[in-house]
Amino acid sequence: xxxxxTFAVGNPVDYTYKTVGYIEDVKVLEGINGKxxxxxxxxxxxxxxxxxxxxxxxxxxxxxxxxxxIREIAxxxxxxxxxxxxxxxxxxxxxxxxxxxxxxxxxxxTSEEIKRYKKYLKGVKLS
Numbered sequence: 001x002x003x004x005x006t007f008a009v010g011n012p013v014d015y016t017y018k019t020v021g022y023i024e025d026v027k028v029l030e031g032i033n034g035k036x037x038x039x040x041x042x043x044x045x046x047x048x049x050x051x052x053x054x055x056x057x058x059x060x061x062x063x064x065x066x067x068x069x070i071r072e073i074a075x076x077x078x079x080x081x082x083x084x085x086x087x088x089x090x091x092x093x094x095x096x097x098x099x100x101x102x103x104x105x106x107x108x109x110t111s112e113e114i115k116r117y118k119k120y121l122k123g124v125k126l127s
Contacts, residue, residue, distance in 0.1 A: 016031060016032060016033055016035040016039075017029040017030065017031055017032065017035065017038075017039065018030055018032055023049055023119070023120050023122060024119050024120060026045070026047050026048065026049050026060070026120065027045055027048050027049070028048075028049045028050070028051055029048050029049070029050060030050070030051075037050070037059075038050050038059060038061045038072075039061070039069075040069050041063070041067050041068060041069065042061075042063035042067040042068075042069075043067070044067075045063070046062060046063055047060060047061065047062045047063065048060070048061050049120060051122065052123075054123070055122065055123060056075070056122060056123030056124065057075050057120065057121045057122045057123055057124050058074070058075060058076060059072055059073065059074040059075065059076070060072070060073045060074075060117070060120055068096075068098060069096050070095070070096050071093060071094070071095055071096065072093065072094040072096070072104075073091070073092075073093055073109065073113075073117060073120075073121075074091075074092055074093070074094065074106075075089050075090070075091050075092075075121070075124050076089050076090075077089060077090065078090050078092050078106050080105075080106055081106055081107070081108055089124075090108070091108070091109050091114070091121070091124060091126075092106045092107060092108055092109060093106065093107055093108075093109055093113065094106050095107075114126060
């Protein structure tokens with residue numbers, strides 16, 4: 001997959017991600033050439049997953065019909081939701097708006113969301 005799954009002025013973009021597996025038919029991507037996060041735009045999929053080096057779920061991004069990022073489920077420290085704790089992972093969601101991509105205030109997942117997405121949350125302790 002290219003930088004954003006596109007071509008730049010007709011020239012192919014260097015690959016920055018590789019598919020390393022699947023979880024329930026969703027591609028698990030790994031960055032290459034120093035790329036650490038998942039793409040901001042999708043190439044052809046409606047979702048991608050990233051795992052931590054130990055194989056535990058790290059994040060999953062969802063994209064709309066135009067391939068723009070709309071939602072991210074994450075499992076990493078989020079001090080805004082965890083009383084300032086910067087070392088303990090917390091399962092949460094960021095919603096993205098096309099109008100203001102920087103506005104992605106985190107929120108805890110609801111029990112309904114956890115139930116819906118738990119099949120993707122490899123290694124996450126769901127209590």
